[in-house]
Amino acid sequence: MIEIQFWWLVVLPLFFGLGWLAARVDIKHVIAQSKSLPSAYFKGLNHLLAGETNKAIEVYVDIAKNNEETIELQFTLGLLFRRRGELERAIRMHQKLLARRDLTESQKEHAQLELAVDFIKSGLFDRAENLLHELSQTNAAKEARVELLAIYQQEHEWQKAIEIAEQLRDESHxxxxxxxxxxxxxxxxxxxxxxxxxxxxxxxxxxxxxxxxxxxxxxxxxxxxxxxxxxxxxxxxxxxxxxxxxxxxxxxxxxxxxxxxxxxxxxxxxxxxxxxxxxxxxxVVDLIYEQIIARQGVDAAHQFVRERLRDAPSMPGLRKLLEAHLLVAPDDQKPEIELIGKLLHDNTREHTMFYCRECGFKTRQFFWHCPGCNGWETYSPIRGKKRKHAE
Ligand SMILES: [Zn+2]
Missing domain, CATH: 1.25.40.10 (Tetratricopeptide repeat domain)
Structure with a gap:
């Protein structure tokens, strides 16, 4: 009996000691994590803000290795991979997320949506479409429809695009x-x-x-x-x-x-x-000018562009005037006029292009659907002009 009590006297403090040590190790780990995590996050964020996506990815991959349980971090990485064009890695990241059993319903929907976007970017429209249709009865239905609309536009499935757009209609859009x-x-x-x-x-x-x-x-x-x-x-x-x-x-x-x-x-x-x-x-100045030359001759055309420039001074107007001037000027003045016309032409090229008011994409041809940003009716019908969109 005495022997047993003696053993307890030795073992009990040892247990307490071990417990204390374990708690200490744990606390140390937690403190280390709470200290190291934010600084690493900010480091990554700084890289992102500086536009250094590659460096940001390195930092976040490193954090993710040590914090596998951090779901939001994996979403961030998935997005970063996609932005850098590493679509296979983004797909793997989002598939891994989707396979986890500890996701909330909304995290699951988010992962499915992100995976669908990866598939769209990879041109795998069928796979994206299936995932998006599955989301139609969830809280992510609206976002899913926005992506479906993008798919149908890219695939020129206009009837389906109309149906989805009808479902998306609301006061804001x-x-x-x-x-x-x-x-x-x-x-x-x-x-x-x-x-x-x-x-x-x-x-x-x-x-x-x-x-x-x-x-x-x-x-x-x-x-x-x-x-x-x-x-x-x-x-x-x-x-x-x-x-x-x-x-x-x-x-x-x-x-x-x-x-x-x-x-x-x-x-x-x-x-x-x-x-x-x-x-x-x-x-329409060019068009009218052309018609006047053909029907009334160069003097009338010259007169027309002079009046135009006086009423509405503009660089294209000035170019047109030089063009008309060249036709009526004495021969000895023509080389100078030609030179000025050429310089003006080279320096005002932007006036001959159509511009998208959303993304600034410029083209020689007018588009109803911007090839740059896929916006509709974003082009100004006036060359050289970045017009505001009338809703
Ligand atoms: Zn555009």
């Missing part, structure tokens, strides 16, 4: 521009198949969704023009003034052609000149 444009895309495809009635129906849908849809108006006029209904085409196109006057530039040449077909070209030229007086920025 009506999607009326987009839905009208999707209908215009359907109309364009119908025209390729020579189904004009079908195309007209899509264009009417476009205008019912968005009364100011200039593209639908332009296309309706083009169908009528193709059917040799020139006056009806003109009537369609003249409505563009009330929709968005800057877009008259887009249809000016067609408009003149229609007047020419009716044997009333002068009426067309007068009309364009009146538009130009009302909207001095309109991109």
């Amino acid at each position: 009506t999607y009326q521009h987009e839905i009208a444009q999707f209908n215009c895309e359907l109309a364009a495809a119908a025209l390729v198949r020579k189904q004009e009635d079908q195309a007209q129906a899509y264009l009417e849908n476009a205008l019912n969704t968005h009364r100011q849809c200039v593209r639908a108006r332009i296309m309706l006029g083009e169908i009528l023009y193709g059917q040799q209904q020139y006056q009806a085409a003109i009537d369609q196109w003249l409505q563009i003034e009330a929709q968005d006057e800057a877009c008259i530039s887009l249809i000016a040449r067609h408009l003149l052609n229609a007047y020419e077909q009716l044997g009333r070209i002068n009426e067309g030229i007068d009309l364009l000149q009146r538009f130009l007086q009302r909207y001095p920025e309109l991109d």
